[in-house]
Amino acid sequence: MKKLLLLTFIVSATFVSAQTNNKKISVIAYYAGDAQHIDAYPVEKLTHIIYSFCHLKGNQLNVDNKNDSLTIMHLVELKKRNPSLKIILSIGGWSGCEPCSLVFSTDVGRNEFAASVKHLNEYFKTDGIDIDWEYPAIEGYPGHRYTPEDKHNFTLLLQTLRNTLGKKYEISFAAGGFTKFLQQSIEWDKIVPFVDKVNLMTYDLVHGYSKVTGHHTPLYSTPQQLESTNNAVHYLDSIGFPKNKLVIGAAFYARIFDTDIDANNGLYQPGKFDRGFSWKDFDMDALQKEGYVYHWDDVAKAPYMYNAAKKKIIxxxxxxxxxxxxxxxxxxxxNGIMFWQLADDKTKDGLLDALDKALHN
Known part of the structure; x- marks a missing residue:
């Protein structure tokens, strides 16, 4: 009987430990869809939804229109399905942070912004802010202002947000997963006390402006491609940034590139970006009928498809x-894993389902 009780205790303890470990892993979805379509997704498998995007109006965080307000309010209502779910407001995006460098360069701008973030979170009953400024101190969206001072101003922005929001609200930011951003955009040693999470955009590592093809969201580097998820994590760990604040990124969309020559199944060849498409529109059978062949790179731990006749790689x-x-x-x-974005997924047997299965197996 004692042995049975001991065995029961061990099994129960193991189960509780597994549950606890899984709860420590954040599963974060950026969401750029509307209020209606999200109901079809398994939001019970998420810990956070980051609403994308709010914008700056003057020095203040602004929700653009009635539809955006309705979407945010509906996201908050999803807590009835998932009581532990957190809804985070986000500012910026690739083209959405044009005034950020100027606004965040002054105490007045930072303070007014932080006050507006607190006001909107109180109004909507949301849970924090995610800053998606692409990028402080280095070139991002063409034509957007960037200056060397952005790097320290970003630290001051996070400090002002934390002082204003206190511990009640989460503060995170979307960080470029590539070396130049990691080395030049952020004062990593100074921001640690102010942020809960750093959402590493370890996708678009080969992007719309790239002139050589490669994996846009690989887990590991290859001899031909340094940029990868592991490269970003290893760099930040090497300089002492706490890994338990790092969230790695996954892509719920594909990118197609044209290659100049037919070689190496399209990988690491001169070429240019053609277009992207959502995972929900990914049809393996149809692509294979078009002449695409599936490949798995066991070094990068990344899939790709190549059409030799069309000289196109996905x-x-x-x-x-x-x-x-x-x-x-x-x-x-x-800290966890995040992805761009939920509306690109299939509503059933999608990538979120695969992610959740991996967490619980």
């Missing part, structure tokens, strides 16, 4: 790579 995340990224986040004791 780079993406799939169920296999998402599973490996999720297990990497757990094994490395990171």
């Amino acid at each position: 780079t993406f995340d799939n169920e296999r790579s998402i599973t490996l990224k999720t297990k990497y986040a757990v094994d490395q004791k990171l």
